[in-house]
Amino acid sequence: MKFVASVIALAASAAAFTPSVNLPSTSRPVSQLSETKADLEVLAKKCNPIIGFYDPLNLAEANFWGTTNEETIGFLRHAEIKHGRVAMFAFVGYIAHANGLKFPWAMQFDGTPFPSETNPPLLWDTISDAAKWQIFTLIAFLEFWSELSSDTHKHYMRGGKPGDFPDFVSGPDSGGIPHPVPFNYFDPFGLSKNKSAEAKERGLVAEINNGRLAQIGILGFLSEQVCPGSVPGLTGIVQPYDGEVMAPFTHNVLGSAWGLN
Numbered sequence: 001m002k003f004v005a006s007v008i009a010l011a012a013s014a015a016a017f018t019p020s021v022n023l024p025s026t027s028r029p030v031s032q033l034s035e036t037k038a039d040l041e042v043l044a045k046k047c048n049p050i051i052g053f054y055d056p057l058n059l060a061e062a063n064f065w066g067t068t069n070e071e072t073i074g075f076l077r078h079a080e081i082k083h084g085r086v087a088m089f090a091f092v093g094y095i096a097h098a099n100g101l102k103f104p105w106a107m108q109f110d111g112t113p114f115p116s117e118t119n120p121p122l123l124w125d126t127i128s129d130a131a132k133w134q135i136f137t138l139i140a141f142l143e144f145w146s147e148l149s150s151d152t153h154k155h156y157m158r159g160g161k162p163g164d165f166p167d168f169v170s171g172p173d174s175g176g177i178p179h180p181v182p183f184n185y186f187d188p189f190g191l192s193k194n195k196s197a198e199a200k201e202r203g204l205v206a207e208i209n210n211g212r213l214a215q216i217g218i219l220g221f222l223s224e225q226v227c228p229g230s231v232p233g234l235t236g237i238v239q240p241y242d243g244e245v246m247a248p249f250t251h252n253v254l255g256s257a258w259g260l261n
Contacts, residue, residue, distance in 0.1 A: 035070045037061060046205050067157065077162035082146075084211015091214040094120045094221055098238070107131065119239040121225060125250050132248065142185070163207075 037060040044053040064072045102114040108131065117123035146165050147155065154160030167184045169176030187193065192200070224231040225241040243250070 035073060040073065047208050071157040074157045074160070074162055078156040081163035081208070081211065083215060084208065087214035087218050088211055090218045091221075094218060097123050119225075119241060121222070121241045121243060121245050122239075125243060129249060136248070145185075 040055075040060050041053040044051075059076055060073065061069060062072050063069055064075060067075075097120045098118055100116065100118050102116070106112060107114045108128070112128070115123045115126045117126055145168075148166050149155035149158060149160070153164075153166050156162045156164065165186045167186075168181040170179060170181040183189075192203070195203070220231045220234060221238055222245050224234040224238050226245050228240050229235055
C-alpha cells in the first residue's frame with residue numbers, strides 16, 4: 001500500500017488555483033463550508049454526539065499562510081474529506097488484495113498479469129515503475145482538476161464547498177478536456193440526484209465518519225505489518241512487511257541522479 005501513502009500526500013497538497021477554465025455549476029451533494037468554529041461544533045455533534053467537537057490543536061481558530069480563518073477552515077475541511085475518501089479506497093483495496101482478488105486479464109500490453117501476491121505492500125513493490133508512473137499521472141490530473149476555480153465553481157478556500165469535485169467539461173470549444181468524457185468523477189450514473197435533502201445530509205455525515213474510521217483502519221493494517229504486535233487485534237492476521245511502506249518506489253528516484261539508492 002505504498003501507493004496509499006503517495007495518494008494521501010498528493011491529496012493533502014494545495015495546488016495552484018486556476019480561474020481560467022469555465023466550469024458548469026453542479027447541484028450534487030457536498031459537505032458545506034463551515035465558516036466558523038460554531039458551525040464546526042454543530043457539524044461535530046452530527047458526526048459524533050458523544051465526543052462532539054474535539055480540537056486539541058485549536059485549528060478551528062488558525063490562519064494558514066496569511067489567509068482568513070474562514071479560508072483556513074475551508075482548507076482543513078477539504079483536506080479531511082479527501083483524506084477520508086483516499087483512506088476508504090485504500091482500506092477496501094487492502095482487503096481485496098490481501099484476499100487475492102484481482103482482474104483476470106493482463107495488466108500490461110506485454111502480457112504481464114496482475115500480481116498474485118497477497119501482502120499488499122509487497123504486491124505494490126512488484127508493479128513496474130512504468131505502471132506506477134501512469135497511476136501517479138492520473139492522480140496528478142485529478143488533483144489539478146479538483147483545484148480548478150472559476151465564476152461558476154468556486155475554490156473551497158474562496159467560498160466554495162469542501163469536497164466538491166468539478167464536473168468533467170469536454171469538447172474542443174469547452175475550454176476543458178479536448179476529448180469526450182462520458183462520465184463524471186462524482187456520481188457517474190446519476191444515482192444520487194433524486195435523493196431527498198435529508199438523505200443527502202445523512203450521506204455527507206456518513207462519509208465523514210466512514211472516512212475517519214478508514215484512516216484509522218488502513219494505518220492500523222500498515223502499523224501492524226511494519227511493527228508486529230503494535231496492533232494486538234491484527235496480530236497474526238496481516239502479514240509482516242520489512243520494506244519501506246512510505247516509499248512509492250523500491251529505489252530512490254530523486255536521489256538516483258546523485259548515486260543514492
